[in-house]
Amino acid sequence: MDDFIENLTPMDLMRSEKMTFVQLIIPVESAHRAVSYLGELGLLQFRDLNADKSPFQRTFVNQVKRCAEMSRKLRFFKEQISKAGLISSACPVMQQDLELEELEVQLAEHEHELIEMNSNSEKLRQSYNELLEFKMVLQKAGGFLVSNKTHAVSEERELDENIYSNDTYVETASLLEQDMRPGRSDQSGLRFISGIICKSKVLRFERMLFRATRGNMLFNQAPVEEHIIDPLSTEMVEKMVFVVFFSGEQARTKILKICEAFGASCYPVPEDITKQRQITGEVSSRLVELETTLDAGIRHRNKALTSLSFHLAKWMKMVRREKAVYDTLNMLNFDVTKKCLVGEGWCPIFARTQIQEALRRATFDSSSQVGIIFHPMDAVESPPTYFRTNNFTNAFQEIVDAYGVARYQEANPAVYTVITFPFLFAVMFGDWGHGICLLLGALVLIARESKLSTQKLGSFMEMLFGGRYVLLLMSLFSIYCGLIYNEFFSVPFHIFGESAYKCRDEPCSDAYSTGLIKVGGPYPFGVDPSWRGSRSELPFLNSLKMKMSILLGVAQMNLGIIMSYFNARFFGSSLDIRYQFVPQLIFLNSLFGYLSLLIVIKWCTGSQADLYHVMIYMFLSPTDELDENQLFWGQRPLQIVLLLLALIAVPWMLFPKPFILKKLHTERFQGRTYGVLGTSEMDLEVEPDSARQHHEEFNFSEVFVHQMIHSIEFVLGAVSNTASYLRLWALSLAHSELSTVFYEKVLLLAWGYHNFAIRLVGLAVFAFATAFILLMMETLSAFLHALRLHWVEFQNKFYHGDGYKFKPFSFASLTEDED
DSSP states (O other), X not given: OHHHHHTSOOOTTTSOOOEEEEEEEEEHHHHHHHHHHHHHHTOOEEEOTTTTSOGGGSTTHHHHHHHHHHHHHXXXXXXXXXXXXXXXXXXXXXXXXXXXXXXXXXXXXXXXXXXXXXHHHHHHHHHHHHXXXXXXXXXXXXXXXXXXXXXXXXXXXXXXXXXXXXXXXXXXXXXXXXXXXXXXXHHHOEEEEEEXXXXXXXXXXXXXXXXXXXXXXXXXXXXXXXXEEXXXXXXXXXXXXXXXXXXXXXXXXXXXXXXXXXXXXXXXXXXXXXXXXXXXXXXXXXXXXXXHHHHHHHHHHHHHHHHHHXXXXXXXXXXXXXXXXXXXXTTSEEOTTSSEEEEEEEEEGGGHHHHHHHHHHHHHHTTOSSOOEEEEEOOSSOOOBOOOOOHHHHHHHHHHHHHOOOOTTOOOTHHHHHHHHHHHHHHHHOOHHHHHHHHHHHHHHHHTHHHHTTSOOOHHHHHHHHTHHHHHHHHHHHHHHHXXXXXXXXXXXXXXXXXXXXXXSTTOSOTTTSOEEEOSSOOSSSSOGGGTTSTTHHHHHHHHHHHHHHHHXXXXXXXXXXXXXXXXXXXXXXXXIXXXXXXXXXXXXIIIIHHHHHHHHHHHHTOOOOHHHHHHHHHHOTTSOOGGGOOSTTHXXXXXXXXXXXXXXXXXXXXXXXXXXXXXXXXXXXXXOOOOTTOOHXXXXXXXXXXXXXXXXXXXXXXXXXXXXXXXXXXXHHHHHHHHTTHHHHHHHHHHHHHHHHIIIIIIHHHTSXXXXXXXXXXXXXXXXXXXIIIIIHHHHHHHHHHHIIIIIIGGGTXXXXXXXXXXXXXXXXXXXXX
16 A cells, blocks of 8 residues: 555645755856846745845845835836826837946936926916916906995095084094095005905805904905816815905904915905006916916926836836845845855755756856856755646635645645535535526636736736636536536426426326325436425425535545545654544544444435434443334444444544653653654754754643643544534525525516516516625625635644745736835
């Protein structure tokens, strides 16, 4: 058996790639080119040898700063192009490759030119807005002044005739009346301030003016028809023209301060109508000139931005790569001569030849007289985990990695997850009508794969596109399980032949509840459609799906335990095989393996035995007779043997391993043996001074407690995990019943009315419920439950998941977020 297993061809995805720890000694003159070539190859993960230094203490910090500054300028160009509403050219013009220094000079010139153009445009825009506001104020305030002047002349005549003849009035006259008295306008005459303010501030502005002048002012306002760009927020806002009439220098000072506080712009308006018309004409002509100048400036700016957009993507990619190269060079150390850089890192064994070839090319292209030294080393820490995946397997590997990255070289659950995950999903979701809907969605995503992979998708769409092949398999298995359940949107069909049941009498009208007899053999494939609507439909399907869930659960848990054997065998841990794998397999199958055997025998024989009774009294009264619950000869003694085996398996798991570990540890330090438990042959061949020899002190109590926790967890988990698989039955039943309710209580009910509108509404409600409840919410629910079954019930039997991912330095993995 061992020879057979040894001769099996290794699977690429079953265990992570073999890694080697390497050291590179690179001459300074070829360091940049060597790291660039390694970035293009993407198969070497550098280790940071300067982790104790801050970013500002590293060798190439100035180059990183320069790249960061260039990235900032390129982002500025991108923002300006986006604001201008321009689209980057899909076919950039050909341009010779630039050096980083030349690009840096070009970017500085372009930035200076663009900032200057923006500054000039902003000044012109501000002048244009001020003149536009001035024009609005002249138009609106002129009307106020004319009407107020006419009103003032009539009031003055009335005052002269009736009041000013009284000499004592001077002492009691109000401020406004004193200002309007003839001959006094030069000392304290009526004045006004005109301007423009945002419409949203008018009420507060007027209230503040009234309080500041104690009511001694007249406030007039008029809306502006055109929206004006606010200079601060650069947004189109509604504004109001205002004119404030007042008297006195003190009031003028207060009003000007309030205008400044509210952000109101004040403009001088002459009282003379002729001057108003003259100024309005000058402002209008100046506005036309400014508009022409602004248009010319925008055209010139757009032309400059368009020429930048042709090269922007290429420049951003170049700067991103250069920054990544210098960040990687900062992880390397100078040797004592300061002429070479020393780097360390991990690479897959299969990639050593490619890396050496890339380093030879770097030496040749940089005209270096000294070659790059590349040699493997021993490492203290565990190697990273690297699986070579493709578009199909990547999503399944991500599902496993979300639980935890595999320990180096341990068995990878993704190999089995590719099939078991979509299958367990389909057991809960089984309906071949709904499966076809999911299949169409998956095929659309796969057909547009090349297009969607280059686009920036939203978070939900990106997740859906990433799992397109998971969705494809889930839909195919859902169609398969739906055919077994014989459900098409909850409706059964006679696809594989005639039903095994027929009416006892020809005219039996209540055939779904009474009068059916079995006339033929079993239905060829899946559930007989005659079960649909019968009185025993629910008990029959419940029994079928519940027993099927237990069988699937026990099979998958056994697979997990068998995987732990292959892990222990691979790592050379015979203790784990003898005192963990064997008792776990015995315990699980003595109880739940036996239950699965009873289920299969009951199905094959058609027995009426009560399996609940058999399993309960197997523990309570193992020696009692089974009577009508006996399924086969020798069942009672077999149950006693299995119960004893299950009881023996618990101390078998708990006690031997900690004591044997203690004995081996004691012998090792007494010189009786030099073997190190749980390590491979390579570990034993390291030098005496290696860090591998420095193992932690053996703590027996800690090892014993850990083994006790592990044993108790497995014993209790064997029960709870088996019960957990009953979710397959529960969710399958829920999905089936929901489909039935929507079909019978919505679609058929609406179809019973001879009214087109009611039928249309019923069809719309049925389609909405199917799409959003059955195809979205139920899909998500079944997906999460299948995820839990794999993470908890399957993977905890063998999967440690405490490794770390292989993250090589690669230009392909750089994203725009790293600019």
